[in-house]
Amino acid sequence: MKNDNNFLEGIEIDEYSCSVKAQRAFLVIILEKTDDEESSINRVEELTSLSDTMGVDVVDSIIIKIRKESSSTLIGSGKVEELKEIADEKEIDMFIFDNDLSPRIQRNLETELDICVIDRTEVILQIFADRAATREASLQVELARLEYSLPRLTRKWTNLSRQRGGAKGNKGGGEKQLELDRRLVQSKITTTKNDLETVKKIRDNQRKNRLEQNIPSVAIIGYTNSGKSSLLKKLSNSDIYVQNQLFATLDTTSKKIKMPSGREMIITDTVGFVSNLPHTLIDAFKSTLEEAKWADVILIICDASHSDLEKCYKTTISTLKELDCQDKPTVIALNKMDNPLDMFQEGRMKNLVQGPFVPISVKENQNLDVLLSAIEDKYYENTNEVDFEFPIDRHDLVAYLIRNGIIESIDYLEDKIVVKSKIEPVFMGKVKDFATNYKEINKVRKWKNNSI
Ligand SMILES: Nc1nc2c(ncn2[C@@H]2O[C@H](COP(=O)(O)OP(=O)(O)OP(=O)(O)O)[C@@H](O)[C@H]2O)c(=O)[nH]1
Ligand SMILES: [Mg+2]
Numbered sequence: 001m002k003n004d005n006n007f008l009e010g011i012e013i014d015e016y017s018c019s020v021k022a023q024r025a026f027l028v029i030i031l032e033k034t035d036d037e038e039s040s041i042n043r044v045e046e047l048t049s050l051s052d053t054m055g056v057d058v059v060d061s062i063i064i065k066i067r068k069e070s071s072s073t074l075i076g077s078g079k080v081e082e083l084k085e086i087a088d089e090k091e092i093d094m095f096i097f098d099n100d101l102s103p104r105i106q107r108n109l110e111t112e113l114d115i116c117v118i119d120r121t122e123v124i125l126q127i128f129a130d131r132a133a134t135r136e137a138s139l140q141v142e143l144a145r146l147e148y149s150l151p152r153l154t155r156k157w158t159n160l161s162r163q164r165g166g167a168k169g170n171k172g173g174g175e176k177q178l179e180l181d182r183r184l185v186q187s188k189i190t191t192t193k194n195d196l197e198t199v200k201k202i203r204d205n206q207r208k209n210r211l212e213q214n215i216p217s218v219a220i221i222g223y224t225n226s227g228k229s230s231l232l233k234k235l236s237n238s239d240i241y242v243q244n245q246l247f248a249t250l251d252t253t254s255k256k257i258k259m260p261s262g263r264e265m266i267i268t269d270t271v272g273f274v275s276n277l278p279h280t281l282i283d284a285f286k287s288t289l290e291e292a293k294w295a296d297v298i299l300i301i302c303d304a305s306h307s308d309l310e311k312c313y314k315t316t317i318s319t320l321k322e323l324d325c326q327d328k329p330t331v332i333a334l335n336k337m338d339n340p341l342d343m344f345q346e347g348r349m350k351n352l353v354q355g356p357f358v359p360i361s362v363k364e365n366q367n368l369d370v371l372l373s374a375i376e377d378k379y380y381e382n383t384n385e386v387d388f389e390f391p392i393d394r395h396d397l398v399a400y401l402i403r404n405g406i407i408e409s410i411d412y413l414e415d416k417i418v419v420k421s422k423i424e425p426v427f428m429g430k431v432k433d434f435a436t437n438y439k440e441i442n443k444v445r446k447w448k449n450n451s452i
Helices: 037-054 077-090 103-113 120-131 135-152 159-163 171-212 228-236 279-284 309-322 342-353 368-380 395-404
Strands: 024-031 057-065 094-097 116-119 217-222 253-258 264-269 297-303 330-335 384-391 406-412 416-423 435-439
Touching (some): 024 037, 037 120, 057 077, 077 103, 228 368, 264 368, 309 342, 330 342
Antiparallel strands (some): 384 435
């Protein structure tokens, strides 16, 4: 596990969470009265993928239906006994629960089962921790993990307690030790937050510079593994990390792309979403996810081959809402349409979106030009329609319009060049004296009115 931040000197976050890399894990999915059984299959599938990505060997899974939650163990004593037998029989090292476990329930389960018990949030935190490559991502993950671990310092299965001499349980450590640990973690949280603030300032400056170049920006958003990085890689011909694994991307990457009109746009790849993304992580990754907030257009990528398309789409929409981006100009693409069964998925998507979307295949290069045009159209939907008449020798101004706007028509007459175009107000300065017809639509770029 990566943990190369100086501020963590002398302390391992692993000490405070059950991130002991166990070999064999058994998955537990709890179905409550209102949960439908079909979704449980998808939950098993997703938790298996997440656990694989974390690096444990998933032995098997169990779906437990509960009528009434037990306040101490969630699943009740009968099911606890059942899990005990499974643990012995299958020789497993840990149970992974799909449901979030409160610190108290987690502690009780570990005590009763005498084995390490973790929940889905901890799996995701572990994956993020292993993946974080840049300083910002590492800091964000460390903060999330510290906050997650703070109420869990009395857990049985921690590296910390192992180091203290017991195979498990830090009873020997006592209240005093616990208080010391708590203070230590709290002070690390403060340091991490401060460090993140510094890194955030650098990111904000970079973003500001980018915005000041007046290049339209697009943020690619979507469920993890939907093909966001693949799309940017293909469009920009660059060496971006693409993997058939969850959370391959933890940092944003921006590339300049030439659009069908010839104009450039900056396209940014972002961290993938997952249903029930731990809140600590959304908060920690807010500054990375804020790329969406500052983009002119949001491009949502959905994966046609995913068995639960609805969940992926709805998760994406609700995360965008959480980021306060639900009203931004948005284009939706349905990726991985290279499988014959995808026709069926297209129908499902139609019901889901109730509006236009672009079916694409990044792998087969299908419809990517249509997608780029849809993005440009969306961007220019609200810009101003302006007609110009340039002196016949002012080709430089025509070239300027081509670079910075969209040319709808161009006529080279004997004594002038007549152009119909779409252009944003910010680019009008140089050409405004030649405008003959100016239809203003009230579009003010958000960043112009916000200080960052
Ligand atoms: N069949 C098919 N596979 C694709 C297509 N586009 C991407 N993939 C595959 O989907 C997997 C995930 O692709 P990524 O581009 O890493 O997905 P991502 O959305 O960036 O994932 P995260 O970074 O984890 O959020 C890879 O194995 C890609 O090769 C496509 O059009 N068709
Ligand atoms: Mg990616």
